[in-house]
Amino acid sequence: MEREEVFDEDYLYFDDRLIDDETSDAEAELVWELLGLTPGSEVLDLACGHGRIANRLASRGARVTGLDATPAFLELARADAAARGVEVEYVEGDMRELPWSERFDAVLSWFTSFGYFEDDESRRVLAEAYDSLRPGGELLIENNNVAALMRGFVPAHVNERDGNFMLDRFSIDLPRGTHPHDPDHRARRADAQLLLRRAALLAG
Ligand SMILES: C[S@@+](CC[C@H](N)C(=O)[O-])C[C@H]1O[C@@H](n2cnc3c(N)ncnc32)[C@H](O)[C@@H]1O
Numbered sequence: 001m002e003r004e005e006v007f008d009e010d011y012l013y014f015d016d017r018l019i020d021d022e023t024s025d026a027e028a029e030l031v032w033e034l035l036g037l038t039p040g041s042e043v044l045d046l047a048c049g050h051g052r053i054a055n056r057l058a059s060r061g062a063r064v065t066g067l068d069a070t071p072a073f074l075e076l077a078r079a080d081a082a083a084r085g086v087e088v089e090y091v092e093g094d095m096r097e098l099p100w101s102e103r104f105d106a107v108l109s110w111f112t113s114f115g116y117f118e119d120d121e122s123r124r125v126l127a128e129a130y131d132s133l134r135p136g137g138e139l140l141i142e143n144n145n146v147a148a149l150m151r152g153f154v155p156a157h158v159n160e161r162d163g164n165f166m167l168d169r170f171s172i173d174l175p176r177g178t179h180p181h182d183p184d185h186r187a188r189r190a191d192a193q194l195l196l197r198r199a200a201l202l203a204g
Pocket residue numbers: 003007019046047048049050051052053067068069070073093094095096109110111112113116
């Protein structure tokens with residue numbers, strides 16, 4: 001599936017329970033702790049989506065830049081920042097080609113936003129994040145735990161919200177430990193629940 005087909009209003013609608021305010025508050029707190037952020041820290045939220053983490057980090061006093069490839073999500077992010085009275089620099093762009101050099105104290109890739117590409121392009125994302133960091137800066141990636149994913153693996157799942165339904169189909173390329181290049185986008189969301197646990201474990 002193309003990115004435009006995956007990240008649209010359905011993503012926000014059906015994932016509401018995974019990215020609601022309570023969850024996002026807790027995740028922003030976790031990000032703050034894991035990265036050891038302090039007011040004034042310069043942070044890049046890579047693939048920031050609709051800004052739920054970026055805006056919360058800004059509310060705590062970080063200087064935040066958010067980059068995403070989906071203009072509609074960036075519009076929501078800007079509106080939410082305005083509503084919260086925080087300033088975040090939102091940039092439309094591709095995580096494989098970043099315009100910054102040695103600028104950020106921390107780069108964040110949250111909610112399984114890393115690993116959408118073939119390996120060479122994923123390495124490119126890492127290299128770009130590296131170049132964007134100041135020496136000594138840190139990159140935090142929340143990503144899949146394949147073993148945990150396999151323990152709860154089902155080939156399909158029906159997601160229902162308020163009488164609306166979405167069929168999730170899951171697949172995984174076990175030898176490579178990744179999803180196939182063209183994964184069913186709903187598989188990513190199952191990962192996200194597992195990843196949150198993994199991140200919490202790391203925090204503890
Ligand atoms: C699962 S969402 C996560 C959003 C956000 N990190 C969060 O925690 O809510 C993944 C995001 O990656 C963005 N994205 C996908 N491909 C991208 C690319 N090549 N460059 C930048 N962003 C991309 C999508 O637009 C989407 O907002």
